[in-house]
Amino acid sequence: GAVDHECDVLVLGGGPGGYSAAFRAADLGLKVVLVERYATLGGVCLNVGCIPSKALLHVAAVIDEARHLAAAGVTFGEPTVDVAALRAHKDKVIGKLTAGLAGMAKARKVTVLRGYGAFVGPHHVAVEETTGSGQDKTGRTQVVAFKRAIIAAGSQAVRLPFLPDDPRVIDSTGALALEGVPQRLLVVGGGIIGLEMGTVYSTLGARLEVVEMTAGLMPGADRDLVKVWQKMNAHRFDAIRLQTKCTGAEATAEGIRVRFEGPDGAVSEGLYDRVLQAVGRSPNGRKIAAERAGVAVSERGFIPVDVQMRTNVPHIFAIGDIVGQPMLAHKAVHEGHVAAEVIAGELLGDDKLARTAFDARVIPSVAYTDPEIAWVGLTEEQAKAQGIAVHKGLFPWAASGRAIANGRDEGFTKLLFDAATGRIVGGGIVGQHAGDMIGEVALAIEMGADAVDIGRTVHPHPTLGETIGLAAEAAHGACTDLP
Numbered sequence: 001g002a003v004d005h006e007c008d009v010l011v012l013g014g015g016p017g018g019y020s021a022a023f024r025a026a027d028l029g030l031k032v033v034l035v036e037r038y039a040t041l042g043g044v045c046l047n048v049g050c051i052p053s054k055a056l057l058h059v060a061a062v063i064d065e066a067r068h069l070a071a072a073g074v075t076f077g078e079p080t081v082d083v084a085a086l087r088a089h090k091d092k093v094i095g096k097l098t099a100g101l102a103g104m105a106k107a108r109k110v111t112v113l114r115g116y117g118a119f120v121g122p123h124h125v126a127v128e129e130t131t132g133s134g135q136d137k138t139g140r141t142q143v144v145a146f147k148r149a150i151i152a153a154g155s156q157a158v159r160l161p162f163l164p165d166d167p168r169v170i171d172s173t174g175a176l177a178l179e180g181v182p183q184r185l186l187v188v189g190g191g192i193i194g195l196e197m198g199t200v201y202s203t204l205g206a207r208l209e210v211v212e213m214t215a216g217l218m219p220g221a222d223r224d225l226v227k228v229w230q231k232m233n234a235h236r237f238d239a240i241r242l243q244t245k246c247t248g249a250e251a252t253a254e255g256i257r258v259r260f261e262g263p264d265g266a267v268s269e270g271l272y273d274r275v276l277q278a279v280g281r282s283p284n285g286r287k288i289a290a291e292r293a294g295v296a297v298s299e300r301g302f303i304p305v306d307v308q309m310r311t312n313v314p315h316i317f318a319i320g321d322i323v324g325q326p327m328l329a330h331k332a333v334h335e336g337h338v339a340a341e342v343i344a345g346e347l348l349g350d351d352k353l354a355r356t357a358f359d360a361r362v363i364p365s366v367a368y369t370d371p372e373i374a375w376v377g378l379t380e381e382q383a384k385a386q387g388i389a390v391h392k393g394l395f396p397w398a399a400s401g402r403a404i405a406n407g408r409d410e411g412f413t414k415l416l417f418d419a420a421t422g423r424i425v426g427g428g429i430v431g432q433h434a435g436d437m438i439g440e441v442a443l444a445i446e447m448g449a450d451a452v453d454i455g456r457t458v459h460p461h462p463t464l465g466e467t468i469g470l471a472a473e474a475a476h477g478a479c480t481d482l483p
């Protein structure tokens with residue numbers, strides 16, 4: 001049939017992976033078409049993920065911080081929250097960033113097509129145009145012919161089939177829409193997304209319950225870090241149900257009645273004004289007719305790739321949430337750059353670029369709760385499970401001048417060094433701004449630093465970042481007495 005656009009690279013999906021790949025490819029001199037079904041670029045992260053959640057978490061943290069100031073002799077009245085204005089503030093934050101992306105696409109002459117993309121063959125994608133703020137189809141379809149494609153179609157929230165179809169049952173997108181503050185909120189799934197949104201609603205006045213299938217909240221994080229968070233946040237919760245499954249629910253006039261099955265088969269129930277399902281995200285691999293291009297997709301919808309982000313079809317690449325865990329924006333961005341560089345290398349005959357590969361040793365994780373929890377590389381539990389002997393360097397923030405000055409000394413910084421090589425293999429931080437600090441630990445791991453390298457790096461005093469140097473000194477037994 002007729003082809004409406006021809007390009008070097010077609011990028012399917014305008015999230016952090018997709019726009020990063022598109023911009024890098026354009027910067028390297030390629031003709032790029034970027035397909036996105038929504039009105040704005042930025043994907044889940046900018047529109048309904050990282051950014052709006054952080055805008056709301058910032059507000060929550062300031063409110064909580066103001067309350068903490070009572071200990072310093074300063075009290076404010078209870079805040080009055082204009083939910084509509086708060087929602088508008090959050091939307092403004094999103095708008096600034098998505099408008100910035102639109103400008104960057106334009107400056108790079110990336111053609112952005114608005115619509116649903118699906119493969120119609122190994123070198124063609126059909127784009128069904130969409131309109132409005134939703135995804136209404138206009139009936140117009142355009143065909144794009146490409147030399148290379150990058151699939152960056154992301155993921156969506158998993159829906160539990162036994163929860164009723166009711167406006168009071170929401171996912172993270174519904175939670176970020178901020179339509180009022182419920183009195184009793186049940187968070188199903190005790191991972192980062194559920195607990196971040198729970199934090200926002202609790203600070204705005206909701207009572208929380210959380211139900212989690214595994215033995216602890218924030219699965220994947222070091223247990224010691226989580227313990228500190230849990231102690232500081234106990235006041236938010238009416239119940240934390242661990243090793244417990246949600247087994248059913250019904251919508252009633254008084255609320256959503258949810259049934260649980262606990263560790264010993266014990267059955268219980270609760271009544272909630274709002275139920276937030278945050279049980280993970282599933283990749284969109286089965287929704288883009290990948291089979292028509294011959295691209296292999298797993299049963300769950302993931303697209304397997306090699307270290308160059310190449311699928312089983314050599315001219316088609318995939319990046320971001322759709323290729324697997326961890327489903328994080330910074331991973332998607334780096335993968336997007338790799339795919340774009342490999343493609344540019346191949347199409348422009350630049351061997352060095354064509355050999356680019358994704359070889360991050362570690363990818364940091366952050367829960368932007370209060371306190372924040374951040375970790376990178378191995379945790380103590382993982383090192384043990386993998387039979388790696390580690391030296392631990394621990395620095396409690398109760399000995400940090402800055403944390404004490406801030407009135408927030410509950411945190412700690414922990415570094416793990418391989419006992420055989422002396423090199424750092426992991427680190428975890430719990431405390432205010434832990435997320436802003438963890439990049440240094442990631443850099444140390446990437447550079448193969450040992451405890452002396454980190455401990456003798458002069459950190460500014462008094463800062464929270466100083467605790468990284470002090471934890472390293474603790475590991476090699478040469479702690480200075482400068483808190």
Ligand code: FAD
Binds near residue numbers: 016115
């Ligand atoms: P996505 O962002 O999912 O983008 C995919 C895009 O493709 C979407 O815009 C979608 O509309 C489009 N698309 C899909 N199919 C088609 C199609 N057929 N045609 C056209 N377009 C299509 N990560 C962090 O690193 N830090 C955080 O703090 C963080 N917070 C989060 C908070 C929440 C509430 C959620 C839900 C997620 C959060 N994440 C966070 C995860 C992060 O949002 C994702 O890892 C990231 O967005 C993945 O980027 P991506 O490019 O792979 O896909």
